[in-house]
Amino acid sequence: xxxTFEVYKDNGGAFRFRFKASNGENMFASQGYKQKRxxxxxxxxxxxNAPDAQVDDQA
Numbered sequence: 061x062x063x064t065f066e067v068y069k070d071n072g073g074a075f076r077f078r079f080k081a082s083n084g085e086n087m088f089a090s091q092g093y094k095q096k097r098x099x100x101x102x103x104x105x106x107x108x109n110a111p112d113a114q115v116d117d118q119a
Contacts, residue, residue: 077098
């Protein structure tokens, strides 16, 4: 199984996504969006614009 963006509707009716690891664990989740197309656009933006994102370790 590969990494997956899981789109769902929360209890309040907002669209959200979870990014899941290959073992099925949730790695992170999005904010809520009013429209499904907005959540899908956010996923596409991440896939397109952040392939080389840096880690800012402030610990």
